[in-house]
Amino acid sequence: MPETHPRVIVVGGGLAGLAACVRIAEAGTPVDLFSMVPVKRSHSVCAQGGINACNDVARQQGYSEWQHMDETLIGGDFLNHQPPVYEMAHFAPKIINLLDRMGVPFNRTSEGMRDLRLFGGSLFKRTHFAGASTGQQLLYALDEQTRRYEAQGKVNKYEFWEFLWPVTDEEGRCKGIIAQDMRTMEMKAFRADAVVMASGGNGLIYGKSTMSVICNGAAAARCYQAGADLGNPEMIQVHPTAIPGEDKCRLMSESARGEGGRVWVPRQQNDDRHPLDIPEEERNYFLEEKYPGYGNLVPRDIATREIFWVCQEGYGVGGENQVYLDITHLPQATKNKLAAILEIYEKFTGDDPREVPMKIFPAVHYTMGGLYTTYAPYDPETDTITPASAPKREPNQGMAFGDPKNMMTNVSGLYAFGESNYAYHGATRLGANALLSCIFDGLFNGLSVANHAQQSGAGAHGTPAAELPQSLYDKFLKQEQDKLAKITASTGSQDPYTIHRELGVEMTAAATVVKEEGRMLQAREKLAELRERYTDLKISDTGHYTNQNVSFARALGDMLVYADALLEASLARKESRGSHYRSDYPERMDEEFHNTSRVAFNAESGRPDITWEPIPSPLVPLRARTYGKTDVVEDKKTQEQEAAAS
Amino acid sequence: MIAPNPSEKTFLVRIKRQDAESQPAYWQEFEVPVKPAQNIISVLQYIAANPTTTSGEDVEPVVWDSGCLEEVCGACTMVVDGQVRQSCSCLANEQLAKTGKDHIELEPMTKFPVVRDLFVDRQRMFDNLKKVKAWVPIDGTHDLGPGPKETPEQQEERYAYSRCMTCGCCLEACPQFTKDNTFVGAQAIAQALYFNQHETGKKLKGERLDELSGPGGVADCGNSQNCVKVCPKEIPLTQAIAKVGRQLTVHAVKNFFSAK
Numbered sequence: 001m002p003e004t005h006p007r008v009i010v011v012g013g014g015l016a017g018l019a020a021c022v023r024i025a026e027a028g029t030p031v032d033l034f035s036m037v038p039v040k041r042s043h044s045v046c047a048q049g050g051i052n053a054c055n056d057v058a059r060q061q062g063y064s065e066w067q068h069m070d071e072t073l074i075g076g077d078f079l080n081h082q083p084p085v086y087e088m089a090h091f092a093p094k095i096i097n098l099l100d101r102m103g104v105p106f107n108r109t110s111e112g113m114r115d116l117r118l119f120g121g122s123l124f125k126r127t128h129f130a131g132a133s134t135g136q137q138l139l140y141a142l143d144e145q146t147r148r149y150e151a152q153g154k155v156n157k158y159e160f161w162e163f164l165w166p167v168t169d170e171e172g173r174c175k176g177i178i179a180q181d182m183r184t185m186e187m188k189a190f191r192a193d194a195v196v197m198a199s200g201g202n203g204l205i206y207g208k209s210t211m212s213v214i215c216n217g218a219a220a221a222r223c224y225q226a227g228a229d230l231g232n233p234e235m236i237q238v239h240p241t242a243i244p245g246e247d248k249c250r251l252m253s254e255s256a257r258g259e260g261g262r263v264w265v266p267r268q269q270n271d272d273r274h275p276l277d278i279p280e281e282e283r284n285y286f287l288e289e290k291y292p293g294y295g296n297l298v299p300r301d302i303a304t305r306e307i308f309w310v311c312q313e314g315y316g317v318g319g320e321n322q323v324y325l326d327i328t329h330l331p332q333a334t335k336n337k338l339a340a341i342l343e344i345y346e347k348f349t350g351d352d353p354r355e356v357p358m359k360i361f362p363a364v365h366y367t368m369g370g371l372y373t374t375y376a377p378y379d380p381e382t383d384t385i386t387p388a389s390a391p392k393r394e395p396n397q398g399m400a401f402g403d404p405k406n407m408m409t410n411v412s413g414l415y416a417f418g419e420s421n422y423a424y425h426g427a428t429r430l431g432a433n434a435l436l437s438c439i440f441d442g443l444f445n446g447l448s449v450a451n452h453a454q455q456s457g458a459g460a461h462g463t464p465a466a467e468l469p470q471s472l473y474d475k476f477l478k479q480e481q482d483k484l485a486k487i488t489a490s491t492g493s494q495d496p497y498t499i500h501r502e503l504g505v506e507m508t509a510a511a512t513v514v515k516e517e518g519r520m521l522q523a524r525e526k527l528a529e530l531r532e533r534y535t536d537l538k539i540s541d542t543g544h545y546t547n548q549n550v551s552f553a554r555a556l557g558d559m560l561v562y563a564d565a566l567l568e569a570s571l572a573r574k575e576s577r578g579s580h581y582r583s584d585y586p587e588r589m590d591e592e593f594h595n596t597s598r599v600a601f602n603a604e605s606g607r608p609d610i611t612w613e614p615i616p617s618p619l620v621p622l623r624a625r626t627y628g629k630t631d632v633v634e635d636k637k638t639q640e641q642e643a644a645a646s
Numbered sequence: 647m648i649a650p651n652p653s654e655k656t657f658l659v660r661i662k663r664q665d666a667e668s669q670p671a672y673w674q675e676f677e678v679p680v681k682p683a684q685n686i687i688s689v690l691q692y693i694a695a696n697p698t699t700t701s702g703e704d705v706e707p708v709v710w711d712s713g714c715l716e717e718v719c720g721a722c723t724m725v726v727d728g729q730v731r732q733s734c735s736c737l738a739n740e741q742l743a744k745t746g747k748d749h750i751e752l753e754p755m756t757k758f759p760v761v762r763d764l765f766v767d768r769q770r771m772f773d774n775l776k777k778v779k780a781w782v783p784i785d786g787t788h789d790l791g792p793g794p795k796e797t798p799e800q801q802e803e804r805y806a807y808s809r810c811m812t813c814g815c816c817l818e819a820c821p822q823f824t825k826d827n828t829f830v831g832a833q834a835i836a837q838a839l840y841f842n843q844h845e846t847g848k849k850l851k852g853e854r855l856d857e858l859s860g861p862g863g864v865a866d867c868g869n870s871q872n873c874v875k876v877c878p879k880e881i882p883l884t885q886a887i888a889k890v891g892r893q894l895t896v897h898a899v900k901n902f903f904s905a906k
């Protein structure tokens with residue numbers, strides 16, 4: 001394909017990346033799309049639950065976009081910026097309409113309207129869904145539209161290509177990337193006038209999570225090392241009930257408990273009897289005992305913490321990190337109702353949960369933090385979009401449409417969309433809001449990228465990429481070639497898979513459900529040790545073709561760097577907020593910490609530098625919360641119901 | 647590497663390896679400890695961390711493809727003991743019990759070029775989606791209201807087709823689909839039907855049928871019905887082929903009368 005300019009590069013072909021491609025190509029700017037996997041196999045396929053948007057039915061019952069925004073802000077414990085959340089909630093209904101026009105088979109009512117489901121205890125049905133595979137259906141619709149642009153030559157796909165590094169000019173503006181074909185191992189520099197990172201979450205830092213095997217966060221970690229800051233990297237969402245597996249943790253829906261499932265462990269440590277042989281009085285239904293009111297339906301964060309603690313104390317089933325989730329006692333009709341989720345359990349464990357209690361444990365599920373991004377708040381003075389006949393919005397109600405600043409990192413021309421963007425979910429993500437934020441980023445902010453690229457191509461931001469000297473690209477290409485050569489030639493003693501396993505175990509123990517200074521300081525030592533051992537790698541594959549061993553070892557280095565930032569920010573945030581729970585600082589402290597933890601990579605020390613950036617509240621004032629003992633449960637209950645994530 | 651504990655129960659895994667499409671294939675055997683609920687992916691992960699064959703040779707780790715590990719992305723498809731399937735949803739213990747053998751055999755799919763070892767290149771499937779214009783030709787992303795209404799029954803029928811994860815099992819099992827012919831296979835035909843059924847998608851029905859009436863189209867299907875038996879998403883493939891066949895007949899008649 002001949003180089004036409006300006007061009008845009010999109011890294012990642014999940015919902016965020018594909019939505020960006022479609023929007024940017026539509027704006028007339030050609031796109032080069034990079035993905036480690038064929039885009040149709042991106043992690044977004046895993047989402048089952050649904051996608052939130054206010055619609056006419058909900059509206060007539062008193063729900064509104066404003067309320068959707070408000071819930072998202074409370075869910076995020078006010079760590080999210082308000083104008084972008086305002087815009088997302090108000091744009092959401094248009095996204096659903098568009099997806100509908102693209103042919104997504106949304107479930108229907110008898111009248112043929114799109115059906116809605118209740119999600120996470122919200123009083124209003126506002127979650128759209130397509131069978132039990134909403135994420136897959138949405139991804140396919142965007143994949144199809146991208147293929148349409150591909151057939152027209154407006155999108156050029158580089159699948160099985162790994163992003164390695166952003167190319168920046170003398171002034172630090174992003175002007176392209178270095179990438180490698182994971183099959184032939186060919187490495188190349190690509191020019192672009194804007195680059196969008198839509199590379200997803202980083203569950204692999206925790207070893208096993210509910211995410212796909214490609215979600216290692218290395219792409220974002222590389223941008224961080226190249227000068228793009230991180231925002232709130234300490235904010236990680238843990239889901240209480242996942243099926244621990246040798247290879248990954250698969251989600252077990254909360255409906256199992258909703259329908260009467262009971263959580264328990266044997267009273268006796270390491271009791272190796274068959275669970276059904278353990279008599280009732282020798283079982284510890286710890287949630288029911290500690291929370292007689294709510295029992296197994298305690299709010300999600302409490303359930304997560306209690307399960308975690310009981311296992312830390314050595315009462316996990318078989319001495320391991322797992323507890324029983326028991327539905328064996330339920331009537332057949334209830335079991336039938338749960339069929340779809342019970343089959344998942346059976347397929348991947350080989351055990352029939354109707355006969356034997358399920359073994360579950362909390363698992364890392366979503367990355368709220370990520371690349372730090374900026375935006376231009378809506379300003380009626382500069383609004384040229386709203387027609388003269390319509391009323392304008394108040395200042396800060398949304399973002400300035402098309403402004404190149406929207407969701408740009410602190411590196412000019414480098415954008416972050418989707419789960420790799422820290423912007424929308426603050427300290428906890430609301431269920432069914434992730435798919436929304438991914439598609440919103442692509443469709444709404446895609447125009448910002450196209451505009452930036454057009455301006456850059458016209459020379460507004462330094463020299464257009466197409467005219468920059470080849471030597472600039474060669475310099476970064478050499479940097480990456482040298483890095484790869486060094487890894488390939490490693491003849492040390494440390495197996496990368498072992499380091500990765502230890503990293504996962506340490507991060508899971510120190511920085512997930514309950515964080516505490518002493519334990520995290522220990523983890524800091526461990527990470528230093530792992531970083532040290534990483535310099536002495538042993539590579540078992542020295543081949544020059546489809547070398548997954550080398551790709552993995554390289555990504556491991558980046559995971560170690562990101563883990564460091566995540567841990568340091570967790571140590572520095574001496575309060576509890578949303579998913580970030582500090583047992584030594586159990587309260588939310590707005591005075592000190594209603595701030596974004598903005599983390600910059602210090603190239604000299606190789607370590608993170610944290611600064612605290614205040615968060616304005618132009619639309620909704622922070623709500624006070626009481627922390628009286630009994631109120632905690634009450635308050636957390638509603639909060640968590642709103643924030644219930646799938 | 648850690649020597650396998652003699653008291654530990656183990657089983658054997660034979661893997662057909664190939665350094666690249668142009669290179670000859672060869673087999674290697676590995677010994678893997680038995681663990682409960684261990685799928686083929688965790689077996690491969692174990693081998694990646696302990697790449698030593700049963701003859702004591704340290705080898706390069708086996709290469710394979712995977713993503714979701716939940717049987718929704720299609721990446722990990724391979725041939726397990728002669729049957730094409732997703733390896734992530736294949737439990738080693740169940741597989742051993744099913745075959746009654748002491749070993750499991752893993753091979754790459756045979757209808758696609760091998761990238762390396764168990765990793766194949768299924769680009770042809772994505773190209774076929776382009777050929778049959780597997781998309782809804784929307785006017786653009788601007789806010790133009792909702793899409794066409796449809797009944798729950800129509801939705802259910804379309805949903806069945808929309809779950810196709812481009813895994814290629816149907817093509818691996820199809821006697822008519824070979825590495826070097828042009829047959830598009832059951833997957834692309836079913837996707838053409840999926841879009842022909844959509845109110846807006848229909849606009850391209852004629853073009854899709856033109857594509858499927860030529861060489862490599864529906865006429866190449868020998869109706870052996872292997873495809874529908876192996877589809878992990880239980881997509882009614884033979885029904886789709888029959889329906890598209892009928893659409894083609896109508897299309898041909900229309901073309902005949904509108905021809906000059």
Ligand SMILES: Cc1cc2nc3c(=O)[nH]c(=O)nc-3n(C[C@H](O)[C@H](O)[C@H](O)COP(=O)(O)OP(=O)(O)OC[C@H]3O[C@@H](n4cnc5c(N)ncnc54)[C@H](O)[C@@H]3O)c2cc1C
Binds near residue numbers: 050051164419431
């Ligand atoms: C089990 C599960 C269920 C969920 N259910 C829901 C739900 O019901 N509702 C909801 O709203 N959310 C849900 N979520 C969350 C949601 O699925 C994700 O947040 C969302 O899909 C992320 O999309 P994305 O486009 O940002 O990234 P992804 O879909 O993860 O895509 C990332 C892309 O980046 C590419 N990439 C990554 N690194 C590189 C690199 N170095 N070089 C090149 N390419 C790279 C990958 O190849 C991929 O194409 C769920 C998550 C999980 C794990």
Ligand code: SF4
Binds near residue numbers: 823831832873
């Ligand atoms: S029915 Fe047709 S497409 Fe299916 S396996 Fe047989 S020949 Fe192939």
Ligand code: SF4
Binds near residue numbers: 813815880881883
């Ligand atoms: S039709 Fe079935 S077997 Fe064929 S590619 Fe799709 S999901 Fe796989």
Ligand code: FES
Binds near residue numbers: 712719721722735
């Ligand atoms: S890894 Fe996705 S289907 Fe097996």
